[in-house]
Amino acid sequence: MGYLNSVLSSSSNQVHADDAPVSGGGLSQNGKFSYGYASSPGKRSSMEDFYETRIDGVDGEVVGLFGVFDGHGGARAAEYVKQNLFSNLIRHPKFISDTKSAIADAYSHTDSEFLKSENTQNRDAGSTASTAILVGDRLLVANVGDSRAVICRGGNAIAVSRDHKPDQTDERQRIEDAGGFVMWAGTWRVGGVLAVSRAFGDRLLKQYVVADPEIQEEKVDSSLEFLILASDGLWDVVTNEEAVSMVKPIKDPEDAAKRLMQEAHQRGSADNITVVVVRFLGDQEGSSSHGGSG
Structure with missing residues (x-):
């Protein structure tokens, strides 16, 4: 099925030694954005949160793909969505020309393929997805479930997804x-x-629990500072405004993601906690930040 190799190579960033938190980050080749993630089982004995941070080239464009996937009824659905959603999306023939419809199709296709792959399972796994796609000066946020995307624009916290x-x-x-x-x-x-x-999956409730994403588009300009994607393990205990004000002074997005994860833990979040932070580097900042710690 072609994607087996990528599954084997990409699953390594999701290994949790018992309950050790993981974190990491990177910078886009074109210097336009940097990203960081932090993920921890928190107080839960099992880990059902997954994340994906990926930079790809599609038709000569540098594309950033970021996602947080919060599983329920086991980790299978969340892991499947992590491994297949973005691959399905960037292979879509209209990915550049009609990105919104490509995203909606990729969500729907990934959901139906997951349900087909599940026909031998009697458990009813499902997953949320909060994803952000960066193409040129466009940021497209798509969401199913209650993981949430929040941006900081002009210093203000703005939710760019709605909890379902x-x-x-x-x-x-x-x-x-x-x-x-x-x-x-x-x-x-x-x-x-x-x-x-x-949600994705949830076969027994599928006619009611759909995987149709709500998609919101934002322009990437000098007023757009950063984006936070996180599972409800963060949002259950930290408000949008609090999260934005905590991230604001922290230039390194991995440090920012770790800060939010630790804060949620200290406030008693009872869930797995996964945070992705994407910082948009304006031209001025992009050209002067090469000397910084990367």
Whole structure:
């Protein structure tokens, strides 16, 4: 299936020794952005969060692909999405010409391929996805579930994705129109089971829990400072504004991601915690930062 080799080579950045946090980062070849990530099982005994940070070339364009995938019912769905979503996306014939429709298609295709691959499994794994695609001066954020993307623009924290929760009016309506129901079971849940209303996988709830992403486009200009992608292990205990103000003074995005992860842990987050920070380097900063610690 072609992707086996890439699976073998890319799975190494996801190995967690017991519960040791991992972190890392890099810089784009064109010096336009730097990125860092930090990921920890936190207080959980198992790790169901995955992340992907990838820089690729498509039709001569440098493309940044960043994602946070928070699994439920086991790690299989999140791991599958991490290994296949971006590969499916950059192979899409309209990736450059109609990026939004390529993203929507890649989400849908990855979801149906995962469900096909699962037919021997009796467990019902699923995963959120919060992804950011950088193409030229465009930032496209796509989201299913409750991992979240927040940008800092002109010093302000702006959420560029919406958490998909079953009690949102439009989400509840969509689920009920499809013949499902939403009920309170400690929190609002689809069918009394699942606390997110959109996800990859979740075969038994698939007609209600769709993998259709909401996509938001932002222009990359001098007012766009950085982007934070994180699983709800961060957002359950840290507000958008707090996260942005913590990242602001930290130039190195890996250090910034680690700072947020540690803060969530100290505030008692009960979940796996995964954070990706992408810093946009304006021309002035890009040309003067080569002497910095990379």
